[in-house]
Amino acid sequence: MSEPVLEAAGLRKVYPTRAGADFTAVDQVSLTLEKGETLGIVGESGSGKTTVAKMVAGMIPVTSGETRLSGKTLAASGRSKADKRDIQYIFQDPVSSLNPRMKVRDIIAEPLKLYFKLSPKEIDARVDTLLGDVGLPLEYRLRYPKELSGGQCQRVGIARALAAEPSVIVCDEPTSALDMTIQSQILELLKDLQRSKGVSYLFIAHGLEVIYSISHRVMVMKEGKVVEEGETADIFHRPQHPYTQSLIGAIPRIQIPQFD
Numbered sequence: 001m002s003e004p005v006l007e008a009a010g011l012r013k014v015y016p017t018r019a020g021a022d023f024t025a026v027d028q029v030s031l032t033l034e035k036g037e038t039l040g041i042v043g044e045s046g047s048g049k050t051t052v053a054k055m056v057a058g059m060i061p062v063t064s065g066e067t068r069l070s071g072k073t074l075a076a077s078g079r080s081k082a083d084k085r086d087i088q089y090i091f092q093d094p095v096s097s098l099n100p101r102m103k104v105r106d107i108i109a110e111p112l113k114l115y116f117k118l119s120p121k122e123i124d125a126r127v128d129t130l131l132g133d134v135g136l137p138l139e140y141r142l143r144y145p146k147e148l149s150g151g152q153c154q155r156v157g158i159a160r161a162l163a164a165e166p167s168v169i170v171c172d173e174p175t176s177a178l179d180m181t182i183q184s185q186i187l188e189l190l191k192d193l194q195r196s197k198g199v200s201y202l203f204i205a206h207g208l209e210v211i212y213s214i215s216h217r218v219m220v221m222k223e224g225k226v227v228e229e230g231e232t233a234d235i236f237h238r239p240q241h242p243y244t245q246s247l248i249g250a251i252p253r254i255q256i257p258q259f260d
C-alpha cells in the first residue's frame with residue numbers, strides 16, 4: 001500500500017482545570033488517511049473529535065504525539081506555511097466562518113494570495129474556476145456572506161479550502177447547521193470534489209447517516225479515546241464495541257433501510 005497522506009500517532013491533549021487537576025480531552029489517538037480517502041470520526045458530544053481535528057490541523061498545540069503529512073513529521077508548534085497550506089479546515093457554522101466584511105471573491109482569493117505567486121488576472125481566473133467547482137454562479141463573486149444562504153456560504157468555505165490545493169481537508173461538522181436537502185447536496189459536492197481532485201477528508205459528524213454516506217472508514221471515539229475503527233460497512237453492520245453497538249442501535253428504525 002502507498003504511504004498514507006496523513007498519519008497521527010499517540011495524540012494527547014491535556015487541559016488544566018480550575019480545580020487544579022488536569023483534564024485529558026484526548027488520549028493516545030492514532031489515525032491514518034490515504035490519498036482520496038475519507039475517515040469519519042463519530043462519538044458523543046465532548047468525546048474529543050474536534051480536539052483531534054484541531055491538533056491534526058495544527059490549530060491547537062498537542063500535549064504529546066505527532067502528525068506526519070506525506071511521511072514528513074510536522075512541527076509540534078509553528079507549522080511552516082507550506083504545511084499549513086496542505087491541511088485545510090471547513091467549519092461547522094458556514095456563515096460565521098466567513099468574514100462578513102469581505103466579498104466572496106476576496107474570501108476565496110485570500111489563500112490564493114497567501115500561498116501562491118499569482119497575478120491579479122490569474123487570481124480572478126482561479127476564483128471563477130473555484131466558484132464553478134463548488135457550483136456557485138460567477139455573479140456571486142461580488143456578494144457578501146450575509147447575502148448568501150447557509151448552504152451557499154458552506155460552498156464558499158469549501159472553495160476557500162480548495163483554493164489552497166490541500167492534500168487533506170478537515171471537515172468539522174460541515175453540514176450539521178444545514179437542513180436535510182442542503183446537507184445532502186453539500187455531501188454530494190464533497191464526494192465529487194474528492195473524485196476529481198483526489199483530496200482526503202477527515203470528517204467529523206454527529207449524524208451517523210452523514211458519516212455512513214461519506215466515509216470509507218470510521219473511527220469511533222469515547223471520552224477522548226478511540227474505541228473502534230474500521231471499514232464503514234463493518235462499523236455499521238458488525239460493530240464490535242458495546243459503545244459502537246449502542247450508537248448504531250440508536251439510529252431511528254425508519255432510517256435503517258438506507259444502511260443495507
Ligand SMILES: Nc1ncnc2c1ncn2[C@@H]1O[C@H](COP(=O)(O)OP(=O)(O)OP(=O)(O)O)[C@@H](O)[C@H]1O
Binds near residue numbers: 023043045046047206
Ligand atoms: N480549551 C479548552 N479548555 C478546556 N477543555 C476543553 C477545551 N476545549 C475542549 N475542551 C474539552 O475537551 C473535551 C473534548 O472536546 P471536543 O470539542 O473535542 O469534543 P467533541 O467530540 O468535538 O464534541 P462536540 O461534538 O460537542 O463538538 C470536552 O470535554 C471539552 O469540554
